[in-house]
Amino acid sequence: RVEAFDAVDVIRTKRDGGAVPEDALRWMIDAYTRGYVMDAQMSAFAMAVLLNGMQRDEIRVMTDAMIASGERMSFAGLGKPTVDKHSTGGVGDKVSLILAPLVAACGAAVPQLSGRGLGHTGGTLDKLESIPGFRSALTPDETLAVLASAGCVICAAGSGLAPADRRLYALRDVTGTVESIPLIASSIMSKKIAEGTSALVLDVKVGSGAFMTSYERARELAETMVALGEEHGVRTRALLTRMDVPLGRA
Ligand code: IUR
Numbered sequence: 001r002v003e004a005f006d007a008v009d010v011i012r013t014k015r016d017g018g019a020v021p022e023d024a025l026r027w028m029i030d031a032y033t034r035g036y037v038m039d040a041q042m043s044a045f046a047m048a049v050l051l052n053g054m055q056r057d058e059i060r061v062m063t064d065a066m067i068a069s070g071e072r073m074s075f076a077g078l079g080k081p082t083v084d085k086h087s088t089g090g091v092g093d094k095v096s097l098i099l100a101p102l103v104a105a106c107g108a109a110v111p112q113l114s115g116r117g118l119g120h121t122g123g124t125l126d127k128l129e130s131i132p133g134f135r136s137a138l139t140p141d142e143t144l145a146v147l148a149s150a151g152c153v154i155c156a157a158g159s160g161l162a163p164a165d166r167r168l169y170a171l172r173d174v175t176g177t178v179e180s181i182p183l184i185a186s187s188i189m190s191k192k193i194a195e196g197t198s199a200l201v202l203d204v205k206v207g208s209g210a211f212m213t214s215y216e217r218a219r220e221l222a223e224t225m226v227a228l229g230e231e232h233g234v235r236t237r238a239l240l241t242r243m244d245v246p247l248g249r250a
Helices: 007-015 022-034 039-052 056-068 095-105 124-128 140-150 163-173 181-195 215-231
Strands: 083-087 110-114 152-156 199-206 235-242
Touching (some): 007 022, 022 056, 056 215, 083 110, 083 181, 124 152, 163 181, 181 215, 199 215
Parallel strands (some): 110 152, 199 235
């Protein structure tokens, strides 16, 4: 196979503060998913993005490319509106456990495909798996069956959903590249759009325990994610909430 682009060129473009052309950016994500672009190269690219940022168009292309790296789910057959929520990461957050059944009781279906902890923040799955016997890995058929019978499901996002993000997420965790608006926005929104929810509420954390410590940066992250959702036909709303102390008692 002859590769259309060179990872080092893409890294250099971003390192020098430029915008990566659409076809090169799509290639970079695809080649990373295929294993052609190495973790070391993706780490360098992620750090260049963290330091130099991305234009809105680049963030949209990056998100599209991460969606295209895997499968897209559909809950259209349920005959109910689907609503999900996502938090940008906090400490002691247990909102989903209460919120998902509350929203289900209102008649919507809540497909909460959840993730692991990132940096110092807790992951919904890690918390649930601390309960002996809890099984978070459901097949797509099991996910649908639980959703249809209970109205809500909290389980692991399957490995087929945005696999490019799956790898990049783990890489960011160990390379100091979590706190980047383009990387957070494309990570969260690629999974939520691929998941197929029709509406989404974002809990964007701000404060000393959040990845966005200033109100201005949290607001920019929220606006970026809302725009990505709306562009992909997902009704998206965001709330900025304080994350200066652990939520709850523990
Ligand atoms: N949750 C995600 O799925 N991705 C991220 O980058 C963050 C939280 I921060």
